[in-house]
Amino acid sequence: MKKLTLIVDMDEVMADPITKLRTWYARDFNKQYTDEEIAGKHLADVVPAGHASILYQYLNTPGFFRDLVVMQDAVEVMKCLNEKYDVYVVSAAMEFPNSLKDKYDWLQEHFPFLQWQQICLCGSKHIISADIMIDDHSRNFHAGIHRKILFTSHHNIYEPADERVNNWQEVARLLLK
Amino acid sequence: MKKLTLIVDMDEVMADPITKLRTWYARDFNKQYTDEEIAGKHLADVVPAGHASILYQYLNTPGFFRDLVVMQDAVEVMKCLNEKYDVYVVSAAMEFPNSLKDKYDWLQEHFPFLQWQQICLCGSKHIISADIMIDDHSRNFHAGIHRKILFTSHHNIYEPADERVNNWQEVARLLLK
Structure with missing residues (x-):
């Protein structure tokens, strides 16, 4: 399937x-x-x-994104998601052109099981279609996204959401059961 | 509209x-x-x-993509397309991570009328949806692309195509009339 x-x-x-x-x-x-x-x-x-x-x-400082802390449990859960789903990492990075290579290198370091084909650094996400999207910005949940999962971040805590997850353990419960 | x-x-x-x-x-x-x-x-x-x-x-040599020659008439036609359509430049650049910033800078230099929101450097184009796509690789013409326009390049000259353009003047005739 x-x-x-x-x-x-x-x-x-x-x-x-x-x-x-x-x-x-x-x-x-x-x-x-x-x-x-x-x-x-x-x-x-x-x-x-x-x-x-x-x-x-x-x-936009070169290096800013290179050594960011990985969110707790993100690596382990992504590894499992990568088996079950056709996973793509999509980041609206183009506003910060100096971040592009840093983001690629960061993914290579922490998520080496992801292939280059699975990475997309874009401007607007409105040309991106998917069955499921996990994002902290509800503005990215357009009509081309079937299932919209809001990842809790400080700025979105009062927003309504179709589905909301507060951490990667909750992502696992939702998508890996 | x-x-x-x-x-x-x-x-x-x-x-x-x-x-x-x-x-x-x-x-x-x-x-x-x-x-x-x-x-x-x-x-x-x-x-x-x-x-x-x-x-x-x-x-993947840093700088390789920075000073590439712009295809004839591309700037003038893109400027007009950018008025009439919701234009995005999408390049499968992720195979060559050292090209990312070079491609951004090249676009800034030659196509300054494009905003960062309109640029997407991806791996696979299979998550990209659009009404129209102009591409030299027919492998990028998946079901999420409504109208598929093959831009002639040395490698695709013997391929069948729904629609084919040989240069930017032909793009203009097809999409700006």
């Missing part, structure tokens, strides 16, 4: 850029944002006016 | 890597392949056994 297509997002799903963003911001501006302060919000909307461009500079 | 989605391939459609590949090969092995010698074939199948990996090394 043909495997279902499963699209998995990188940032805030497989990798954690938010902890590093907050750490760099605290280093430069002596202000460490708490989980409570960014609940339901994007970091760019929380920092003082004019500082959103600083966050952009962090994200 | 919602614009139709148009996916355009880069290599051998917008950019010419084949001339450069043949030039580098001639530089290193003193053999310049003619159009006749590569007609209906992939360069990797024409070079002596064991030399396909040399072509791969050329393609």
Whole structure:
């Protein structure tokens, strides 16, 4: 039987850029944002006016994405998903062109069982179709995605969702049973 | 009215890597392949056994894709297509991870009217859906592509095609009338 297509997002799903963003911001501006302060919000909307461009500079710094922490249990669950589904990692990375090679190298290091054919670094995800998508941005759940699974991140905690997972163990319970 | 989605391939459609590949090969092995010698074939199948990996090394050399020649009339026609269609440039670049930033920079230089949201560097194109696709590889014309336009390249000249264009003027005649 043909495997279902499963699209998995990188940032805030497989990798954690938010902890590093907050750490760099605290280093430069002596202000460490708490989980409570960014609940339901994007970091760019929380920092003082004019500082959103600083966050952009962090994200486009060569190397920023290269050593991000892997989300807990992501490797083990992805390994199993990769057996059962036709898995693709799709990241809207094009806004940060200096991240492209870093993201590829990061995947090679932590998810070596994924082939280059399974990686897609795009701008908009609106040309991407799949049976299932796991993403922290509901804006990526367009009509071409059949089953939409919202991965909880600080900015989406108050959003409604068809299906929601809070961690990779919950992904496993949903998709590997 | 919602614009139709148009996916355009880069290599051998917008950019010419084949001339450069043949030039580098001639530089290193003193053999310049003619159009006749590569007609209906992939360069990797024409070079002596064991030399396909040399072509791969050329393609993955940082900078290889950065200064490729733009295909004749591609800029002018793409500018007009970009007004009429929802255009995305989709390149199966992930096989050559050192090409990623070069391809982005090349597009910025020659097609500055394209936004980062319109660029997608992927592995397989089988998760990409569109109303229209222009590509030199018919293997990319899967069920999610409604109208399939084969752009003539040396390797596909003997292939059947739903629709075929031989140059960008023919693209204009087909899609801008």
